Amino acid sequence: MSAETQKPGGFTGKHMLIVIVSFFAVVIGVNVTMATLAQKSWTGLVVENTYVASQQFNEEARKGRAQAALGWTGKLTVASGEVRYRLVDSQGKPVPLHGVRILFRHPAYEAEDEALTLAAVSGGTPGDTGAFAVRHTPKDGVWIVEIDADAGLTSPFRDVRRIMISNGALR
Known part of the structure; x- marks a missing residue:
């Protein structure tokens, strides 16, 4: 009776991979968006001293x-x-x-x-x-x-x- 049975709907390695890839996709997307907005809106007001x-x-x-x-x-x-x-x-x-x-x-x-x-x-x-x-x-x-x-x-x-x-x- 030690037959391995896989429960349907369990958290697998495939699910973990999707979570990690999704996390980094969101982080990279936010960084690109923020960098683009900053580049387009910066006034450039700078003084040397x-x-x-x-x-x-x-x-x-x-x-x-x-x-x-x-x-x-x-x-x-x-x-x-x-x-x-x-x-x-x-x-x-x-x-x-x-x-x-x-x-x-x-x-x-x-x-x-x-x-x-x-x-x-x-x-x-x-x-x-x-x-x-x-x-x-x-x-x-x-x-x-x-x-x-x-x-x-x-x-x-x-x-x-x-x-x-x-x-x-x-x-």
Whole structure:
């Protein structure tokens, strides 16, 4: 009477293998999902020295308040392979500029950052009331754009914004 009989529905080695493979599949799936989400959503806000940045905060805040008091608004367009920028005052009149520099910063990859110097357009010369432009098509995706416009002030008018480029145009 010692015949081995196998009970139906028992936990076998096959079941254990399925449990282990399922466990690792879930862990790997979650890791891939989290890494993908982190790569797509990271803002890239990094400073080289946080202590120095904290010491300069009050001065930067003062400059920001002084700039906001001017009431100027920057007009940025990206379309048809051209990046164009102009500055208008609170009444909508163009502010004369001497030069414009733009830095396209990729939120996650410094290697894709691009610095551009814009030139006066519409037959104008630097310092007139026209717009400034350069032939350039940024890659599609999210960019942090840092614009420094020389309007003859002690420091450049600084315009920083996060933009989305889709099919070579500002969305």
